[in-house]
Amino acid sequence: MTPNDPRLTSFIDVSPDCHFPIQNLPFGIFSTAADPAPRVGIAIGGQVLDLAVLAEAGLVKTAPEGIFARPSLNPFIALGRPAWRETRARISELLRHDNPALRDDLSLRSRALVPQAQARMHLPVEIGGYTDFYSSREHATNVGSMFRDPKNALMPNWLHIPIGYNGRASSVVVSGTPVRRPNGQTKAPDAEFPSFGPSRKLDFELETAFILGRGNELGRPIPMAEAEEHIFGMVVMNDWSARDIQQWEYVPLGPFNSKTFATSISPWVVTMEALEPFRVAGPVQDPQPLPYLRQTGPQGFDLHLEVALRPAGAKSETVISRTNFRHMYWSMAQQLVHHTISGCNTRIGDLMGSGTISGPTPDSLGSLLELTWNGKTPLVLEGGEERSFLQDGDEVIMTGWCQGEGYRIGFGKVSGRIEPAL
C-alpha cells in the first residue's frame, strides 16, 4: 500500500475529522519545554512525531545525520524529492497499526511522541523570498468593482498574467503569533491632507501558499513541464491587510506598509504528495494563456477552506467564510512559471501566496473587505456582535482540508489575535 492508501491505519488514535491521519504526515518545526531546540516533527493524530529522536534511534535513515535536528526544514528539503518521498514512506510504515517497531517500544514512544498541546510550533522554513499572487478571479473582480469600475472590474492584464508582487519575508510569522494593529498614514476622500494613527480597516486575507522545494538559477526560467517538481508543499496563510493604509499608499508601486506588518502561516507543511489524490480541474481559462503558461491536466486541488472570527471574551468562534481552493483561476505551477519567466531565481524555502481566495457566493469571500463590502454591510457574529473590520482582541482562525473517504488531509489552523496599536 502506498502512503496515500485510504485503507491505512495507525496505532496512533486518529478521529475521522482529525487533520493528521497516517495519509497526511505533514512536516513542521517544533520544540518542547523539556527540549527547547527547534527540530523536525511530523503531525499524526493529536501528536507530534519527533524525527530527530527517530533518526537517533536508527529507525529513520532517509537523511544524513543531524538533518532532522535542524531548526528549519530547509536542509531536509534541499535533499530533494526522493528523500521527501522516502521519509514520508518510512514514517508511514513506522506508524502503521501492524508495525511493532515503534508501536511496541514504549520507551522510544515516550521520547518520540509529544502531544501537540505540549509542542511549540515554529516557522517551518527559513523564507528567503515571499511572493504574493492575486489569482482568484472572484476576489479581483470584487476589489475592482469596489474601487474602480464594476463594468470593467478586472484589469486588462488580469486574464493574461498571474499577477503577483514581492512581499516582505521578514514579517512572515507562525500561527499563534499576536498581530499588532499597525499605525500608518490614511487619507479620507474629502480630506486635504493625510492623517496618522492606528488602521481602522484592519482585515485578513484567506490564502494558501506553497513552499519551494527546489530553486532555479538566475537567468534560467522554470519551464511548465518541470514546475510542479519545484513545489514541496502547502500551508494556509493569513495575509493581514490594513485597507485604509493600502488605499492611500498603493499607487503606483503596490501595497507596502499595509501588508508588511505581519503575514501568518500554518505550522504544518502538507506535502504535494499527500495532496495528489485531491486534484481537480481548475476553471476554464479563456482567453487561452500565452504558450509559456499553458498547462494540461487537472491543475487545481479540492481544498476546503474556512475562516472563523472570535471576539475577545466570546465563548465561541463564528465561521464567517467557507470556500475552496478549486476556484483559483491561476494554478501554482502557472504562478511559479510566470515568476521565473524573466529569469528571476528562486530558492528552497521561498513562500508563494495564492492571493485572497474568494468563491462565487456571498458566504465564500476571503476577506472582510468583500464580506462587508468595504464596511457597508457588517457581519453579525454569534452572540450578536457586529464586525465591519477587525477590532482589538479579535482572533482570526483559518483552516483547510481535503476530504477523503473517512479521513481528512488537513492543514490544522493558522490563527492570530489583534493587539492594540502602540
Next chain:
Amino acid sequence: MTPNDPRLTSFIDVSPDCHFPIQNLPFGIFSTAADPAPRVGIAIGGQVLDLAVLAEAGLVKTAPEGIFARPSLNPFIALGRPAWRETRARISELLRHDNPALRDDLSLRSRALVPQAQARMHLPVEIGGYTDFYSSREHATNVGSMFRDPKNALMPNWLHIPIGYNGRASSVVVSGTPVRRPNGQTKAPDAEFPSFGPSRKLDFELETAFILGRGNELGRPIPMAEAEEHIFGMVVMNDWSARDIQQWEYVPLGPFNSKTFATSISPWVVTMEALEPFRVAGPVQDPQPLPYLRQTGPQGFDLHLEVALRPAGAKSETVISRTNFRHMYWSMAQQLVHHTISGCNTRIGDLMGSGTISGPTPDSLGSLLELTWNGKTPLVLEGGEERSFLQDGDEVIMTGWCQGEGYRIGFGKVSGRIEPAL
C-alpha cells in the same frame, strides 16, 4: 587625527582621483585565485587589504576570531557600531604612512595586500530583504508626466509618503555579473492581446542603496531619533528595468517581472562614518511631513553620480548622465522610519534602494526612459551610435563619489553587460 582627517596619508599609493584613500576604508567581500574562500577586505588605493590575514597576524583585534574570514559582512556588522568604528580606526592607523607595523613587514604585506585587479568581488552582505524606494521628486515627476498627466505628474500621496515597495532579494547581484535580457509579456497600446518575447525597452536605473547595520523587532518601529544609527553604509545600485514589461504588469500591485531579473550593486560598502563630512541639506519639504517623518539637520549627502554606457566593441564609454544624491527629496532616515512605522521588522544586511536619482537638468536623469523620453529622443554616443534603450552587449557603468579637498570618498563602480535573451 580621526580617520576622516583630510591630512591623513597612507604608505599605500593613492592618486587624488582614486576612490579609496585612507579616509574611506570601505568594506567588501573578496576572494583570490590563490585563496578562493570569500572573506572580508577593505579597499585602499588599488589594493584590497585582507582583514582575515591581519586578524590572524594579531594586528586587528576589534572582532572575535574568525569574523573576518566569513563570506559575508553580516557577522561583522552584527557586532554593532562600536566595532565598526574601532575596526575602521584601527585599519586607518595601520595604513598611515608613519606606522611601521604593516608598512615595514614585507612578508605580511605580501599576504595582506592584494591588487584589486586580482581580487574577485562577491556580494558584500547576505540580503534578507530588499526594498526599493521612489524618492527623487524629479524622477517621479518625469514618469508621471510621461505616463499619466503632466499637469498632475506627482501622485497625491508622493509628497507625504516616501513611497517604496518590496523588491526581490534573490536576484541582487554584485557588479560585473552579466545581465540576461528578460523575456516577458508586453502589449502594444493598439494590440488586442499581449505578446511574448525579449524586452525591447531594457533600461537601467541609477540608484544608491543603504545597508542595515541594526534591525528592529516586529511591532517596534524605529523612531526618527534612532534611524541613522541603524544604517551601516551605502552602495551604488543599478535597478535594471524592462519598461515594456513593467508598463503591462504594474497595475495594481506594482512592478514584478520587469525588475526581478537582476539588480546590481557595487561591491564596496562605504560606511556612514566615511560619508559624514559630506552631509548637506536636502530639498525643502513642503508640505511639512507628518510628525513621525520629521527630521532636523542636514539629511542629504553631496554625492556625485555618473552613468556611462559602452556598446559592444566600442573603444570608449560615454558618460550619459551626471547627477547628485543631494537632490533626493526623502532621506534614508525617512525611508527607514516609514518602512517600519507599521511595525515591519528589518534585519542586518537588508538593502534599501533610493529609487532612480534624477536631477533637475536634462543631462542629470537617472534612466534611459527619462534621458530619451521613452525612446522619443535617442541619445547619441561617442562614435555615433544611437540608443533609445539598451542593446545586447551594452555595458552600463555607474559610479559615485564625494569630493573632498584633494581626495575622493568613492564607491568604485557597479557595471553589468547585457546578454541576449534566451
